[in-house]
Amino acid sequence: MKYIDGFRNPAAASRLRERITDLAGTLKRSGRTATIMEVCGTHTMAIARFGIRDILPDNVDLISGPGCPVCVTEPGYIDAAITLAKKDAMIVTFGDMINVPGSDMTLAQCRAQGASIEVAYSPSSAVALAQQHPDREVVFLAIGFETTIAPVTTLVGTAAGKGIRNLSLLTAFKLVPPALKVLMADPTLEIDAFLCPAHVSAIIGSDAYIPYTGPKGVPCVIAGFEPLDILLGIEGILKQLINEKAEVENQYNRVVRPEGNIKAKKLMEKYLQPVDARWRGLGLVTNSGLEIRREYETFDARKKHNIKIRKGKEPAGCLCGDVIKGKLKPTACPLFAAGCTPDHAVGPCMISSEGSCAAYYKYSR
């Protein structure tokens, strides 16, 4: 905990705050603003939790992008999980998915009707449950970005190694860099810089952002999740904007290497292959997902149980797609805190613990 406390030092935060105010002042004198998108849900939550928007000068705007893995997953995925649960499969999931609306109901509601839906804190629980219930089909809901993909993928190796045949993964993995490309290409978004994720970058490496920098790119600054990390990241971005640079800067170099985590990358490559993936808000993005390779398809729930993941039905009036894309601030959605609250969420951004709407609702109404 000493390690964390060091990055939560109030005096250091206060000094950084002054430097950010000065830099923003310089930018302002040349009539400029800074629109910074954070593309990681953990950043979104940390920014809200530490009240960082509250201390930023008025010409610096932080907007949240498609950084919440639950939110970018379309309702049809939940529908597929519910279909499997109703066929008597035991569904194992991280808690975040439990209350996300599918086309007709949530997993929590399905569980209340008697389905076996187990919340796990670690993917290894799925292996344990499969071993404890050899007569049941166990399906792990495998969603997430690069950070989650690597550890979840080990399930395939473990199950294969132990000869476990009643475990499969319903995958909807997503990759961050292809999403950045879509966001930069959108003329309706005027993003001046990306605050790049901490953990995802630890896997993919800082070099992964090089294609998004340079003359046609924007500053890409990788920051950790502690408040001082985020403030340092913002400071780095403002400095680049003032100097009209667009480079990769790795503020989180205590963890992130230029090449990333080779071991994790190899593991992902061994079991998974690229696939076009649909994102809520961004639509179909080329090669932005990963699916289980054919050699391991007995662990692919889709193939094993012959189930299709369709688009599903978006809730009426829900603008989560625009929120995910950074086009709409959560508070600008007509449903925010009115028809849509964490208890009666219309869309996933309000229900997921990393959703932008949840962050705004929880911390800054």
Place this chain on the structure above:
Amino acid sequence: MNSDTTIQLAHGGGGRLSRDLINAEIVSRFGQGPLEGLPDAATLPWNSKKMIFTTDSFVVQPLEFPGGNIGDLAVYGTVNDISVCGGTPKWLSMGLIIEEGLSISTLRHILDSIKTAASACGVVIATGDTKVVGRGQCDGLFVNTSGIGEAIDGFNLNQARIAEGDEVIASGNLADHGFAVLAARQNINIGSTLKSDTAPVHRLVEAVQEYACEVKFMRDPTRGGLASVLNEVVENRNIGICLDETDLPFSTGTKALSEMLGIDPLHVASEGRIVMICSHLITEKILTRWRNMPEGTGAMKIGTVINDKNRVTIKTITGGKRIVDVPRGELLPRIC
């Protein structure tokens, strides 16, 4: 959506859904009279005196956890509900629902804990009931305790008296109970430092009797944690409460688990703490008194009542401000 037709675990989590359920189904039927405002215990007229009466059921899993077990928890939980309503606990009832298959030695151990805990609090187990149900029809052991206490002279606890300038005190580290039970249940090993704070608070209450008239509110922050307690205080009032993040007392173990699991410790239960709101004139006096007692060594002033519209906020370490919302529930089922 059918959250209206079926009970979900989140309805029991102490958060907003719990509150909605209780308001819709309990308060609507029984809410007039002593239940009004849902205090931890009812204050009832008894001849010329006032009697404090409360009940609580305990379904914690696992039955034994670092720092306590379902037995002492069941005694302290009810004792504390009476204490924070300004009463001296006197008599307890003990209802046991036992699952077929529970080992007699576990039962003995838990009953011994109940005996020790009751004696430490000066309460008598005056009546009880024992039921056994078939395997799978409960989970090891459920305990219900009801308690009767006598109102201590001088306290005039009333949320309506809370006003701008009052201060918020916590009697020690918060949230250790919830995290300790979770760690025990999930076999999360973060070293041996994290223990439940399960303990009686009656001595802390007795210790401030001298300042009783300046004490406006006391609560033991169980399910839903500090955030739920304080949000309830400001609800429908033209006041707010502002906490200071640097002053919040959390143990290293709680901070570590909270970071690991992404669970806000402000939402997590304590079972041996008091959250008090009092006039700023007596804050230091109470802190001094509490800090000289073993159960109050970690007492801290944690916040101030301010002129704001019914919300709880926190000044974070960056100097920014954010709101402190109530938890949704189902964070940690069956921790008490």
